[in-house]
Amino acid sequence: MKYMATYDLMESIRNTNEWFGASAQAFASYPVFALSMNPFLPVMAAWGKVTERSFERMAAKPDWGIRSIVGPDGQDHLVDEKIVIRRPFGDLVQFFVRRREPMARRILLVAPMSGHYATLLRSTVQSLLPDADLWVTDWHNARDIPVSEGRFDIEDYTLYIADFLKELGPDTHVIAICQPVPLVLAATAWLAKQDPAAQPRSLTLMGGPVDPDAAATEVTDFGRRVSMGQLEQTMIQRVGFKYKGAGRQVYPGLLQLAGFISMNAERHARAFSDQIMREARGEASDHDGHNRFYDEYLAVMDMTAEFYLSTVERIFKNREIARNVFTLRGERVDIGAITSVAVKIVEGEKDDISAPGQCLAALDLLTGLPESKKARHLEPGAGHYGIFAGKSWRLNIRPLVLDFIDANAGAAEVSPEKARRIRAKTVTPIRLASA
Template identity: 65%
Template sequence: MKAMIGYDLMETIRSTNEWMGATARAMASSPAWGLAPHPMFQMMAAWGRVAERSFSRMVMKPDWGIRAITMEDGTDHLVEEETLLSKPFCDLIHFKVHGRAAAPRRVLVIAPMSGHYATLARSTVTSLIPDCEVYVTDWKNARDIPVSAGRFDVEDFTLYLIDFIRHLGPDINVVAICQPAPLALAATAVIAEETPEAQPRSLVLIGGPIDPDAADTEVTDFGSRVTLGQLEQTVIQRVGFNYAGAGRMVYPGLMQLASFIAMNADKHIKAFQDEIIAEAKGEASDQDRHNIFYDEYLAVMDMTAEFYLSTVERIFQKAEIGRGTFTLRGRPVDPGRITRTAVFTVEGEKDDITAPGQCIAALDLCTALPEDRKASHLEPGAGHYGIFAGKSWRNHIRPILLDFFDKFSAPVSEVQPKTPTRRSRRAA
């Protein structure tokens, strides 16, 4: 039985580092050192500011911060965040734009639940609001959810998506970013089988591991090297006494963050060294590129142990979606049942997390979907983050998606599907 003290120890280490940063900043910034100026004090104060800010962000949920948007005609409109559905592990939120008519395009952004908050997709959401009615899955930190709320694994995640899509109606365009892509495909398949008329208008899968075996990455290699027993022993902890979820088994956000940073340690170390030097020179600011990125990147959330372990086992190790063997509450889920929803996949040429080939595999799984309702895009030179945020997203991918939404904007009354089969890419 895992003790809760391990979780509290991690939090103690984090808070101690935050305190050390604050202490160094306060001490080295004292005016008294002006009597004996020395670069050492500037560097100490700079290190303190960067350390304090970094470690404090690790336990904060970032705010969406979308207060207003400017339309093409130059008018500003206030934006209100409203909750449409609230479930124990996720809220379905809508960004309501005051003073404008409802946008004809309606988009559900399924944010990843892979260690970061949904706000990681803030730039994606912000860029879509001027042209769309935008809805987002705002996943909750597992440490804040009481044990009495029950468990939450990949099947529960899929059921949440089914409820959200059905609630929004068949004219919704679904955009799944990274981790939820395979489960969004599964949710669409379930809806297509149970209530064909409720299928969403389109489904966009961005950098998702539909078939992890299609192209190896460090992530897929890790999934094949370790056993679930090893993961449970090394990374699963019980939430400590300071949170509402005390006693819940989770994969802690702080431990996930250590893994994220270890994947590109040299890059992160250099970024922080450069920021400390910029602080010492007086060239850093709250809104510089480093702080904007790391304020979000360092804000991590806990995942339930069952969700993390079932994701590793069923999505990566067994590749159930790619092999067509995924089940939901004991019932087979067949993407070949999708007959109306237009499916579009987006991949990045230099994506080292979900390599090209993994996401486009979804198109082969949709065996009953007419070819003219399938499309894909490979973004040259883009990495994983770039295909849903940054220059590649803004200049290339976003306009393509808006055109894709418009192409299939008319309701589908009759579609002549191909004969659905259980054939998958692996069997091909």
Template identity: 70%
Template sequence: MRYMATYDLMESLRNANQWLGASALSMASYPMFSMVPNPALQWMAAWGEVTERSFQRMTAKPDWGIRTFTHEDGRDHLVNIETVVSRAFGDLIHFNVAGREEQARKVLLVAPMSGHYATLLRSTVKSLMVNCEVYVTDWHNARDIPVSEGKFDIEDYTLYLVDFMKALGPDINVIAVCQPAPLTLAATAYLAELDPEAQPRTLTLIGGPIDPDATPTDVTDFGRRVTMGQLEETMIQRVGFSHKGVGRQVYPGLLQLASFVSMNAERHAKAFTDQILRVSQGDASDHDAHNRFYDEYLAVMDMPAEFYLSTVERIFKGLEIAQNRFVVDGHPVDLGKITDVAVKTVEGGKDDISAPGQCVAALDLCTGLPDSMKASYLEPEAGHYGIFAGRSWRNNIRPLVLDFIDANAGRKKGARKAAPKPANRNVAANG
């Protein structure tokens, strides 16, 4: 029962703020008050509307919102989200475009388990659907997973990725975004040694902490300052009775959200102040830019405690991936065993979470891979989110990633290129 009261207290505070917003909106919108054109009432109603929506979104899983797709044939096709593999802690889903021929490119988009739902990659999915068959790892909220399902740490996460890759076959092209980059690299090496026929065709790592010490950030500094005992005492709580996962130890999404907001507190405060002003003036809409962003940003999920703690201890503190010492289910994973999978890294020049240098370290760890099958790209003006969503992704990074996939599409497993070139450090693909 330890920390269960704390978990319920956080939920009570969230619920109370949602109720305060709803009450303020209802009271200030009372029809009789329209006879008194007081700006204070308009502001109060606007504050209530923004507050209620914000705190309500924190417990709702966003919808993918991808229902139709206009193909090159000029027709609108329905998009069906199908579950390919169903597991307790996450599913493998497929965005099947009805009535369209199967695309040659098969892409597995590995979503992060870092507090947000996989829907954070909605715009990434939509951009890849244009000419790819897109599969996504859809991780579940830990508070909804019964304790009877057991633990889930970074080794379990890696084995989930191994199973997903096996299910999709060797022609899959894997793109890992942020947090899962080191574990996806490990999963690929695991397959390279134990099941080479199931290896993916290509592996693209976007803004991931392969070597957190390569370029220190506030995130890595925090990991160094805080002991594991402090983290477990202050961050881990037990799910309350109102959820299926009652009693499960988790790192609550609300705590993670507080960390996210604190990193740019002034920017978020200004965004909400401006939104309240727009609502009071009648200039806001249900799906304006503010609501589109914050409906997703504020929707958070709990992480299994063992996953959160093992990530900090083994990836950030222990540097097990960076030093090629990672072990999965008793089996030492050797990144040098990757010899047939083309690997590309993508970094953002203004990324303050996984700074430039952390992700590209993967190329040096792949000692068994010829330089001709390595590539990297740095988007100078992109921040952390910009390298997988927004203008930088659409205009610059996505075309380069697809070029890299196409350049390695015809390569047969086990067949190396005759004359390896130096590692291609800032281009899209290797010839």
């Protein structure tokens, strides 16, 4: 499987389906057919439109699209995206709110590198931005990274997180979602020994696989069934000539997407068939619920082969974090070294990706942390997506997380002198909202 031809074949299939969709829509929308009462033609045009949009989204990185927020003064404040740290495999991005003084809450939102872009957390960002200064990890698509930039595995990922925390300083509160949870825990433990002053004030760990064996899911079952050799031979491909990362070995986002969809194939099939019928009846729109969700869900990115394989081997198979034997650059990282960082665990009762118990295992590893600094929350009826972006997040989890942050903030407000220092560290925005 590790050939450019295989990667290019997948891209060709995607392109072909996009073309089929566009062709079907154009053909069925031909003006002369308006004289026909054949109900098949509107359905054909609707199928074409939905198909073209779906396959087109698989190759495009979504935009954050956060133009402004309403401030406490009741006025709209424009929002800029600023790169604070630029790295080959991922940037630290600040959502800078114009004409707003630095806020007491400083939050680093660690996005997962698991096949989707950081924009999957758009609604999470929008909900937190009015009440906090916010930074996000923006991971890059491996297909766009030249092979000259070298490797990137889970140890590199962990060091990226540690560097981001050093940059933001000790008044930062971290929210890690899904895949990065065990590595954020490791990065904090690493800082506890290497640079204690750079540790964040709190960690909110949401639905992550700290101990995959604590509760079985299809993801953990797959990890146990398949050997590392089988994974390398069947899942790893080389980026084709179309992209800057030509020749780089990756785990393609399209394969990851196929896995996601297969876990709930019936539900996705029903969602698309319903959308086709809505299009045929003229009831659909560009920004309806289906398109808002699937425009993001279908936008996938490649992971470096070494990151994917090391995640499966070290986090899922060997359970290095769960057994507290994770090593970073040859040195053991002791989770028990965390003694002052408050930690809150958030899980969803119906999470089928990281089942309840997998993330909660982190509290047992924090042997040096007082019980008063540990907290946990199991959200009834919530699935994996719901704990950070759905109804459960909006109505219940978000207020609980902000209360936890406030309870462990240390300082009640940002001093004028510190505010000036923070603003002095901002850099030229990469994208400005229009004035």
